[in-house]
Amino acid sequence: MSTYQLTPKPLTKEAFAAFGDVVEAGDVSKDSLIMINDGNTERYDSLVKVELETPADTAVINIFRAQPRQLPMKIEMMERHPRGSQSFQPLSGEDYLVLVADPVEELTPEHLHLFLAKSTQGINYHMNTWHHPVLGLHKVCDFLVVDRKGEGNNCEEFFFDKNLDITIDL
Numbered sequence: 643m644s645t646y647q648l649t650p651k652p653l654t655k656e657a658f659a660a661f662g663d664v665v666e667a668g669d670v671s672k673d674s675l676i677m678i679n680d681g682n683t684e685r686y687d688s689l690v691k692v693e694l695e696t697p698a699d700t701a702v703i704n705i706f707r708a709q710p711r712q713l714p715m716k717i718e719m720m721e722r723h724p725r726g727s728q729s730f731q732p733l734s735g736e737d738y739l740v741l742v743a744d745p746v747e748e749l750t751p752e753h754l755h756l757f758l759a760k761s762t763q764g765i766n767y768h769m770n771t772w773h774h775p776v777l778g779l780h781k782v783c784d785f786l787v788v789d790r791k792g793e794g795n796n797c798e799e800f801f802f803d804k805n806l807d808i809t810i811d812l
C-alpha cells in the first residue's frame with residue numbers, strides 16, 4: 643500500500659489560476675470595482691464568466707448543504723464537469739478545503755493540489771477541471787453553487803487505485 647498525505651496551501655488567485663478563479667470582494671483589479679446605488683454599494687463586477695458548452699445550456703444557482711468532512715479523510719475519487727464551470731461561495735462562515743488536480747487523463751497522487759479556502763473566499767472551477775466534491779469543515783455548511791444545466795452527461799469521475807492510501811488533513 644502506497645501512502646500519500648496532503649496538507650493544504652493557502653488559497654490565492656495566483657496559486658489557483660491554473661484550475662479556476664478565487665471569488666472574493668476587496669482584492670480585485672480597480673476596473674472590477676464599480677460604485678453603485680448612489681455610492682452605497684461596491685459592485686465587484688463580473689469576477690467570473692460562467693462557462694457553458696452550448697447556447698442551449700443554462701446557468702443555474704443552487705445551494706449545497708454539505709455535511710462536515712471528518713479529517714484525516716481518505717480520497718478515493720475525483721470528478722470534472724466537461725460541459726461547464728462550477729462555482730462555490732461559502733454561506734456559513736467556515737473555512738473549507740478545495741482539492742483539484744492537473745489536467746491529465748490518468749490521475750496519480752502527484753497531480754493533486756489541496757488548498758484551504760477562507761470563509762470569505764469563493765472558488766470557480768473552470769470547465770473540465772478535476773476536483774473533489776465539496777469539502778466542508780467543522781459543521782453543516784451551505785454553499786451557493788452556480789453551474790451548468792443542459793443535455794448530456796456533465797460529470798466524469800476518476801477512481802484511484804485501491805492500493806493507494808491518499809489522505810487529506812489540515
Ligand SMILES: NC(=O)N[C@@H](O)C(=O)O
Binds near residue numbers: 774
Ligand atoms: N454532484 C454535484 O453536483 N456536486 C459536485 O459537482 C461537487 O463538486 O460537489
Ligand code: NI
Binds near residue numbers: 721773774775
Ligand atoms: Ni463538481
